[in-house]
Amino acid sequence: MNKKPFVTKKQLAEIIKKYPTPFHIYDEKGIRENAKAVREAFAWNKGFKEYFAVKATPNPFLIDILRDYGCGCDCSSLTELMLSNAMGLNGEDIMFSSNETPACEYEYANQIGAIINLDDFTHIDFLEKTLGKLPETLSCRYNPGGVFTVSNGIMDNPGDAKYGFTTEQLFEGFKIMKEKGVKNFGIHAFLASNTVTNDYYPMLAKQLFKVAVKLKDETGADIKFINLSGGVGIPYTPDQTPNDIRVIGAGVKKVFEEVLVPAGMGDISLYTEMGRFMMGPYGHLVTTAIHAKHTHKEYIGCDACAVNLMRPAMYGAYHHITVMGKENAPCNHKYDVVGSLCENNDKFAIDRMLPEIENGDLLVIHDTGAHGSSMGYNYNGKLKSAELLLKEDGSVELIRRAERPADYFATLDCFDIYKKMGF
Numbered sequence: 001m002n003k004k005p006f007v008t009k010k011q012l013a014e015i016i017k018k019y020p021t022p023f024h025i026y027d028e029k030g031i032r033e034n035a036k037a038v039r040e041a042f043a044w045n046k047g048f049k050e051y052f053a054v055k056a057t058p059n060p061f062l063i064d065i066l067r068d069y070g071c072g073c074d075c076s077s078l079t080e081l082m083l084s085n086a087m088g089l090n091g092e093d094i095m096f097s098s099n100e101t102p103a104c105e106y107e108y109a110n111q112i113g114a115i116i117n118l119d120d121f122t123h124i125d126f127l128e129k130t131l132g133k134l135p136e137t138l139s140c141r142y143n144p145g146g147v148f149t150v151s152n153g154i155m156d157n158p159g160d161a162k163y164g165f166t167t168e169q170l171f172e173g174f175k176i177m178k179e180k181g182v183k184n185f186g187i188h189a190f191l192a193s194n195t196v197t198n199d200y201y202p203m204l205a206k207q208l209f210k211v212a213v214k215l216k217d218e219t220g221a222d223i224k225f226i227n228l229s230g231g232v233g234i235p236y237t238p239d240q241t242p243n244d245i246r247v248i249g250a251g252v253k254k255v256f257e258e259v260l261v262p263a264g265m266g267d268i269s270l271y272t273e274m275g276r277f278m279m280g281p282y283g284h285l286v287t288t289a290i291h292a293k294h295t296h297k298e299y300i301g302c303d304a305c306a307v308n309l310m311r312p313a314m315y316g317a318y319h320h321i322t323v324m325g326k327e328n329a330p331c332n333h334k335y336d337v338v339g340s341l342c343e344n345n346d347k348f349a350i351d352r353m354l355p356e357i358e359n360g361d362l363l364v365i366h367d368t369g370a371h372g373s374s375m376g377y378n379y380n381g382k383l384k385s386a387e388l389l390l391k392e393d394g395s396v397e398l399i400r401r402a403e404r405p406a407d408y409f410a411t412l413d414c415f416d417i418y419k420k421m422g423f
């Protein structure tokens with residue numbers, strides 16, 4: 001089975017004349033069509049808003065595309081807040097879903113009017129001490145513990161996750177927050193990651209809606225929004241069936257009408273914080289095969305490495321690879337496709353059956369649009385690659401230049417040694 005790249009070999013041949021490999025390239029058309037489908041799938045909910053998880057792809061050009069479809073930003077750090085604010089977002093367009101949050105980040109979030117989503121019971125007190133008083137609007141992240149299951153088995157293990165309030169803490173927290181003057185309440189939960197099933201959001205929503213009804217009954221809190229957060233997945237392997245956001249939206253609507261509407265809570269706004277689903281499939285890492293090594297295994301060395309895409313090294317994640325121009329050639333060679341780090345887990349693929357690869361072949365590594373470039377690091381002094389946007393008209397725009405050595409050394413610029421190095 002196969003996955004089709006959104007660029008052709010001919011297009012790439014043109015692109016690499018100006019922008020040498022490796023680079024990430026994003027597909028504007030795909031991003032737009034998907035964002036539109038998300039908006040339509042939840043259009044039945046008047047207050048619906050997708051807060052794009054900035055950490056997935058913190059590029060202002062891409063976030064700007066999503067803003068055309070009403071998206072805000074979900075942030076979890078000072079610099080993500082700064083990026084969103086610099087783009088002209090503020091107030092209710094920004095969700096601050098952080099954890100283990102430093103006081104200065106709460107201060108900044110409050111200053112720009114972001115909605116604060118607390119990760120822990122003790123942060124009620126911490127936030128009050130930090131800001132002087134609690135904001136009028138406040139959200140809490142819920143973690144019911146145990147395992148999260150859908151009909152076909154265990155999806156994830158919230159009981160093992162560091163995030164969120166327990167059920168008792170949530171009820172106690174809402175009472176305290178209400179006493180302390182909070183007027184508008186939100187509930188948030190992220191209970192399973194990269195779910196490739198249309199059942200996750202509806203199952204999660206049902207659980208949260210029931211909790212919301214109970215919270216309102218027991219604490220009198222005015223619950224304004226329920227945030228289903230991220231976790232909607234994408235098919236990294238070619239045999240998986242992609243989620244259908246329209247089916248997901250309809251599934252959530254059904255439980256909304258079953259649980260919230262009869263409780264007189266039909267005006268609650270639904271929020272999401274999807275990252276992977278919004279961008280993942282619309283990014284490719286493009287790299288050139290530069291060495292073929294024949295030892296105890298067959299290795300293809302490429303000019304990208306885990307610095308450009310860490311997921312395979314970090315989680316053993318599968319990313320599909322297309323050898324450009326050899327889409328129809330038989331996959332009769334078994335390769336480890338590797339990068340240049342002095343780290344044996346720097347492998348984009350292990351024992352992967354691919355067409356015969358020659359030096360100079362262009363490889364497209366699929367589904368790098370989320371948690372790809374952003375997860376990169378600088379191990380071995382390797383520099384992060386450029387990001388390009390393939391626009392709807394077929395033209396290509398540079399949306400982040402590749403790092404240069406001077407970027408790597410910039411954190412030494414307060415020392416004399418830096419001047420001597422002469423960058």
Ligand SMILES: *Cc1c(COP(=O)(O)O)cnc(C)c1O
Nearest residue numbers: 053097230231232273274275276
């Ligand atoms: C990472 C994260 C997301 C996005 O998750 P995806 O799996 O990319 O959809 C959303 N909200 C929070 C709080 C997160 O940490």
